[in-house]
Amino acid sequence: MDARQLEYFLAVVDEGGVGAAAEKLFVAQPSVSQALRSLQRDLGTELFTRTGRRLQLTPAGEALIAPARQVTHWMELSRAHVDAVNGLRTGRLVLATMPSQAVYPLPSIIDRYVRKYPMIQTSIRAAGTPREVMSLVRSGGVDLGIMAVTDPVDSGDLVLHPLLRQSFIVISSKNVDLPAQGPLSYAQLEGQRLIIGQPGTGMRRVADQVIATNRSTIAVVETEHREAILPMVINGTGIAVIADAWRGLAKESGLVVHDLDTPEFLDGSIVHRDVDLTPAARAFLLLSGAQLTGAPTRGREAS
Missing domain, CATH: 3.40.190.10 (Periplasmic binding protein-like II)
Structure with a gap:
C-alpha cells in the first residue's frame, strides 16, 4: 500500500466514480482501476461494491477514509513545506463554500490569492449548508470551508475564524x-x-x-x-x-x-480542522481578512 493508491482511492470516494476520479487526477481511467485493485489486494478486502453503474463503499472502505485522509494530508503538508522554502511556488488548495459566500467575499479573495500565488492549484467545492461545509472540512476533503450562520452552530473539534457579517x-x-x-x-x-x-x-x-x-x-x-x-x-x-x-x-x-428590517444577520467564518495547515491554506487564510488575532473559536460559534 502506498500514498498514490490512497490518493486514487480518496478521489474515487470524493468524485463518486472511477471516471470522474481519473479526470480530477489527470490520469487514464485504467490507472485508477489498477490502483484500486492493488490497494484491495494489499489490504485483503473489497473496498467497493458495484450497484448498477455506481460504486458503493463497503464497511472496510468506509473505515479506510479517515486514515487515508490523514496519510494524504501529511504527505501534502510535507510537500507543501518543502515548496514553501522556495516561496510557495507550487501547491494545492481545496475550498468548500456556501452559495452566498461564493458570490461575496470569495471572488475578491481568490483574485488576490491567484495574483500573489499563480502556481497554486485552487479548487472550490459547493456546499449548501453550514453542516455540509463542516462535514467536508472534518472529512479532510477540503482544506478550508467558508460558511455563514444566523444561529450558533456546534462546530465540535473544528477551528473557526470570524470573517464578516452580512444583512x-x-x-x-x-x-x-x-x-x-x-x-x-x-x-x-x-x-x-x-x-x-x-x-x-x-x-x-x-x-x-x-x-x-x-x-x-x-x-x-x-x-x-x-x-x-x-x-x-x-x-x-x-x-x-x-x-x-x-x-x-x-x-x-x-x-x-x-x-429588510430584521434582527437576523449572517455571520461568516472560515473553518478548518485543528491541525497544521498547509502553507497554501495558511496563505489564503492570511489574505482573506478573517480574524486571526487572539484565540480562534472552537466548539460553538457565536452568531
Missing part, C-alpha cells in the same frame, strides 16, 4: 408593489409569494419568520439551487429574501433591491 435584503421584479422607501418590515411583505431556500440556511430561517408573521404570505417555490433564485424573481415567480452578497448581481439583473 438580508428583499429582491423583487419592478412589477411587484412594495414600498420604495426605507427598510421593509416583515408585515410589509403581507400577501407576497416567496421563493425560499433549503432548511438549514439563513435565508430559509428569515423567510420562515416572514411567513409566520403574515397570514397570506406563502412559499411558492423551495429550491436548493441558489443560482435559480434571481431568474425566478426576474420572471415574476415571486420575491426572495437573500443575503446582501447578492445585492450587486440583483441590481445588474434589473431587479429592485430592498433592505
Whole structure:
C-alpha cells in the first residue's frame, strides 16, 4: 500500500466514480482501476461494491477514509513545506463554500490569492449548508470551508475564524408593489409569494419568520439551487429574501433591491480542522481578512 493508491482511492470516494476520479487526477481511467485493485489486494478486502453503474463503499472502505485522509494530508503538508522554502511556488488548495459566500467575499479573495500565488492549484467545492461545509472540512476533503450562520452552530473539534457579517435584503421584479422607501418590515411583505431556500440556511430561517408573521404570505417555490433564485424573481415567480452578497448581481439583473428590517444577520467564518495547515491554506487564510488575532473559536460559534 502506498500514498498514490490512497490518493486514487480518496478521489474515487470524493468524485463518486472511477471516471470522474481519473479526470480530477489527470490520469487514464485504467490507472485508477489498477490502483484500486492493488490497494484491495494489499489490504485483503473489497473496498467497493458495484450497484448498477455506481460504486458503493463497503464497511472496510468506509473505515479506510479517515486514515487515508490523514496519510494524504501529511504527505501534502510535507510537500507543501518543502515548496514553501522556495516561496510557495507550487501547491494545492481545496475550498468548500456556501452559495452566498461564493458570490461575496470569495471572488475578491481568490483574485488576490491567484495574483500573489499563480502556481497554486485552487479548487472550490459547493456546499449548501453550514453542516455540509463542516462535514467536508472534518472529512479532510477540503482544506478550508467558508460558511455563514444566523444561529450558533456546534462546530465540535473544528477551528473557526470570524470573517464578516452580512444583512438580508428583499429582491423583487419592478412589477411587484412594495414600498420604495426605507427598510421593509416583515408585515410589509403581507400577501407576497416567496421563493425560499433549503432548511438549514439563513435565508430559509428569515423567510420562515416572514411567513409566520403574515397570514397570506406563502412559499411558492423551495429550491436548493441558489443560482435559480434571481431568474425566478426576474420572471415574476415571486420575491426572495437573500443575503446582501447578492445585492450587486440583483441590481445588474434589473431587479429592485430592498433592505429588510430584521434582527437576523449572517455571520461568516472560515473553518478548518485543528491541525497544521498547509502553507497554501495558511496563505489564503492570511489574505482573506478573517480574524486571526487572539484565540480562534472552537466548539460553538457565536452568531
